[in-house]
Every structure is written in structure tokens, then in C-alpha cells.
Amino acid sequence: MGRTVNVEVIGVNPPCARCDATWKNTEKAVAVVKTEGIDATVKKLDIISKDVIQKYGALVSPALALNGAVKIMGRVPDPNEIARLLRETAS
């Protein structure tokens, strides 16, 4: 099939509790959609690095981007919601 989604979790470094929670929920969601044939690669990005700001502008942490589009900002999504977004993006 080869349906791939590029996932970026954007948070602060050193990580704050809410960024950590977002990261863990993302990993859970990725594990769930893997069984459905969606292949997601997850990367952690530092919100204050120039590359991130160049690409996305100013953000509120934690943020989640799928295939280069910021879907969630300033809140912690639960694994179900992330899985739903992954499916939408993959199809």
C-alpha cells in the first residue's frame, strides 16, 4: 500500500509535561494505525529552532504537524484524535 504520513511533534526543549504527553499520545496513535497499513514516521522538533519557525512561523507549544501542515497547537490531543487525523491525512 505504502500510505505514509510524516508526523512532527513540536515542543520545547527541555520538554514540558504537556509536550511529553503529546509525544506519548502520538506514539500510541501511530501504533494503532500501523495495524491498518498506515506507515507514520514521527519526528520531534524544537519549537525555538530557526528551522521550525522558518517553516511554520510562531507557534504555541505543544503542536502537531502532519505532512507539513499544523493540525493542533497549544493543546494535548488524545490518541484517538491523532489516529483519526492520521487516517484522514493518509487517505
Add this chain to the structure above:
Amino acid sequence: MRTGILVAFVLFVFAALVYSRIMAYSLAPTMKPADFHGLPVWYIPIAYLIDYFSHGWICLLFAFVVAGLIYEFIPKEAITKYMSGNRVSGYALALATAPFLTVCSCTMVPLFAGVLYAGAGIGPAIAFLLMAPASNILAILLTGEILSWELAGVRIVASVAVALAAGLVISKTPWGRAIEKEHQITASNRTATLELVKPPTDERLWAALKFGGHLGKQILPYFILGLIAVSYVEAYLPEDLVGAYLTGVTGVLVASVIGGPLYTPTLVEIVLGRGLWDLGMSKGALLAWLMGQPYDVANALAVSRIARWKVVLNYMVIAWSGSVIFGLLYGILTGSL
């Protein structure tokens, strides 16, 4: 159904505060220093905590619920978009939105970096940075309830003035300009887009309350430790010592110096300020004490990773002078120096 329960809870919290207002029921600790005399040492903090929480729970609950709601429902994408705009709107937005966006300290430094790199430059970035801790929504609500609303208002006005002054001055200095040049990136080659997903209202309400709870969990342990410390200060700090060092011009200077390093983002400074006020600290010194926060050490360290030490020292000096000037002014105007 779930939405109904959540809305009912929020309404209850608001109603509790309004009711306490109508009944003129004090939400601040009511014990005065004299009440502590004769109490055994171990019992002092317990008596104070009981006294505080029997009055203060409505106020704390309200503060955390409101902070959570505002943070969740504020249109973040619009703000981050306009913050990358030009200078004037950059300053205006930085000053107007900092109090609402920064109840969680982990959003402050990223936004500082965002404003600095992506558009408005060093001036608005510094203004945002100083405004954020000085008058975040939790601090203002508690200042109003525990100290006085007059003081809360003055605190906001003074913070705006100091933040604006610091931003304007630093953006004119050679070292400020150097940082800005080094970091400025052109927003035109931005490749990504914002396509934020809005969850349904009940999920947002729940998220707001959860965030309020998260804030409470983070802040309350320190707040309680702070209250214990305050109870001993009230019980044992002699009134003539406070009268000698925390009133008059000396008082403003001393308060502005010790207010800074003591600051932790835990609202303790408000309760400690209340304790010292009860012991006779002047209103001028109290304002200088509360405004001491923006030049605290932890904050400065985080910022120095992005901007250089020269900029950090620069804004610390401006913030400190601001707290002294406004402390003196407020003291003179209210006749309590």
C-alpha cells in the same frame, strides 16, 4: 449531556464567586499577626492553611477554571499570525495577549523566539517577555482577590508601561539590533500551512478544565509551601523590622530587590506580599515587590539562550528601575510610602 454538566460546573464556579462578592465574604486570609501569638510552633501553619483554604478555595477554583477556559478558547492561530506582522501591531498584540497566553511558562520562551525570528523583531519580543509573567491572568486574579483590585489594576498599567519602555529602548540599542539582524528570517518562504482542527465543544470544555487542573497540580504544592512560610513570617517577623525597612523610599528599594530573586512562578509572592502588608509594609513597597518578577533568574537564563546577556541585563535594569519608579509614584499618590 456532557456539555451540559461541564457548562453547569463552570456556571457554578462563576456563581460561587459572584455570591461571595454579594455577601461581601472575604476570599483572603483573615488571620492577623496578633492572632498567632500563643499558638504552638507546629500549629501555626495548620491554623493559617485552614484559615486560608476555608476562605480562598472559591478564589483559587475560579482562577484556575478561568485560566483554563481562556487558554483553550483564545484564538491562538490568529494571534500567532498577527504577531509575525509589523511593529505597531506587534507591540499591541504582545502587550494585549501576553497575559492570556502564558499561564503556562512553557509557552513563553517559544513565543518570544517566534516573535523575534518570524516578524515583529526584538522590541515586541522583549515587551511580550516582560508583560507575560508580570500580569498573567492567574497572578492578576489572585492579586485582586488577596490584595486589592486597585493594586491589580495598577500592576497591569505599570507592567504595560515598563514592558513597552524596555521593548522600545532595547530595539534602539546596537546590541539589540545585532540580535535582531542575526535572527530575522524572511517569512515569505514559509512552506507550511496552518490547518488547525477544531474538536467539538464538549471536548474543548473538558480540555479547558483539564488544563486548569494541570495548572493547579503544578502550582498548588508550591503555593501551599509558600503559605506555610508566610504563616511563620506573620507569626515571627517583628513589626518594627518591617516598619523600618519596608516603608518609605528604602522600603521601595528593598522590596524591589528582594522581590526578584524570590520570585517563583507560583503566586507565592502575592500571599507573602499580603503577609508583609499586614505587618506594615507600605503600598508603594508592595507594588515594587510584586513588579520584581520579570527580572527573576530562571526567566533570564532561558532568554539568554536566544538573546545575548547584554540584552538580558539591559531589560533587567529597565524592569528594576520601573518597579522602583512605579513603587515610589504609587506610594506618593496613595499616601502610603
